[in-house]
Amino acid sequence: MKTISLAELAQRIGATLQGDGEQQINGVAGIPEADAEKVTFLNDKKYAKQLASCQAAAVILKPEFAELYQGSCLLADNPYLAYALAAQVLDTTPNIANGIASDAFIHESAQIDPTANIASGATVCAGAVVGAGSQIASGAYIGENTEVGKGCKIYANATLYHNCQLGDDCIIHSGAVIGSDGFGFANDKGQWVKIPQVGRVVIEDNVEIGSNTSIDRGTIKDTLIRQGVKIDNLVHIAHNVEVDENTAIAGGVIMAGSTYIGKRCTLAGGVALNGHIQLADDVHVTGFSMVTKSLPEAGVYSSGQPATTNKEWRRNTVKLRQVESLFDRVKELEKQLAELKTSED
Incomplete structure (x- = not known):
């Protein structure tokens, strides 16, 4: 498990630290799951109410949202990008190979x-x-x-x-x-x-x-x-x-x-x-x-038909099958209208 101070993490992801720079961090998590050693982020203000119960060591926020969290913050113009960089810093994905195996x-x-x-x-x-x-x-x-x-x-x-x-x-x-x-x-x-x-x-x-x-x-x-x-x-x-x-x-x-x-x-x-x-x-x-x-x-x-209820889809399919005949009927009506106007003239 990797551990890093908030101050160092802020420096590495290009964020401004507001809070305790000595706090040690060992991972990232979502707002509901984050504990006192995790960093999370808020990119959309509509989720701000979740911060009231957030237990994260720090939250990555836009500068204008800094007042939404009472704990430590990492302020960045693009919180999602800053979160991605933090996740890279704290990544624990193992190597898929180490050295050159004798039986390769x-x-x-x-x-x-x-x-x-x-x-x-x-x-x-x-x-x-x-x-x-x-x-x-x-x-x-x-x-x-x-x-x-x-x-x-x-x-x-x-x-x-x-x-x-x-x-x-x-x-x-x-x-x-x-x-x-x-x-x-x-x-x-x-x-x-x-x-x-x-x-x-x-x-x-x-x-x-x-x-x-x-x-x-x-x-x-x-x-x-x-x-x-x-x-x-x-x-x-x-x-x-x-x-x-x-x-x-x-x-x-x-x-x-x-x-x-x-x-x-x-x-x-x-x-x-x-x-x-x-x-x-x-x-x-x-x-x-x-x-x-x-x-x-x-x-x-875009193209394609979004999903709808089966009943509505069946009704629309029936109408779609009638398009060709409806087109022909409209063309015939247009022809009759044109002939009527000509006779009136």
Whole structure:
């Protein structure tokens, strides 16, 4: 368990301390769960009433909310960001590998930095590179000529196929598959002929990829995941896709090939994207939307039908089935009205 004084924590997260700087802190918690050795935060004033019974050693608050808590405070313009930094400082997540295990499967031609950590049962193939301080967990697979940068974490049973490239400070969670073949086939009189996928997956620095996510290698050119991108669990990214810097993709998103996602976009859970389309920078798509064409301007986009009662849904479905006939009837009425006006003239 890590322990740190409030004064030091304030300095490390860039907050202003109001209270006892000698108080020792060993973790973070929510407002109801926090005890006298924990830090919590308040980002929304509507939860301020919870502070009356809060037992935390300190609360991270906006400066204008300082009077809401009688105990020690850490004042920050963005309390949620300050909380994230505090959680990093106090993080107790164990290393996934320590040193290089004697029973790891490492090809003699692989280049392993002396400070890298490779667990028992991990596989590093011929020509692969593992950078300084990176951790490769048990069961992880690093394919031929694949490069893993510095300070990366590859969790258990994650797979990086051959000729892929991973930048510095990346996290690949368990079950993720990087560099599997894209869905490429040519049709020969009803028979599907496989097209070898010879591109790579190139992932830049500070990217995190969730568990059981799959990113296909390019057909000819590379699939590209730019720096700072965050990808949740169970996401599918097809061949030749490019996801630009600092975009965040939530769980269950699927995207077809050769799609471009701009900078700082957010795709909420379950979004589906057609292939060969482009999303501009700062596009935000809400959950379970279906994007079938390019979105050339920044903004928030939605589609789909929100859940309602079954009775209302059935009633609306009946009405929807009548749209075509209603359209035809309106067109006929418009025609009759036009004829009537002509006869009057």
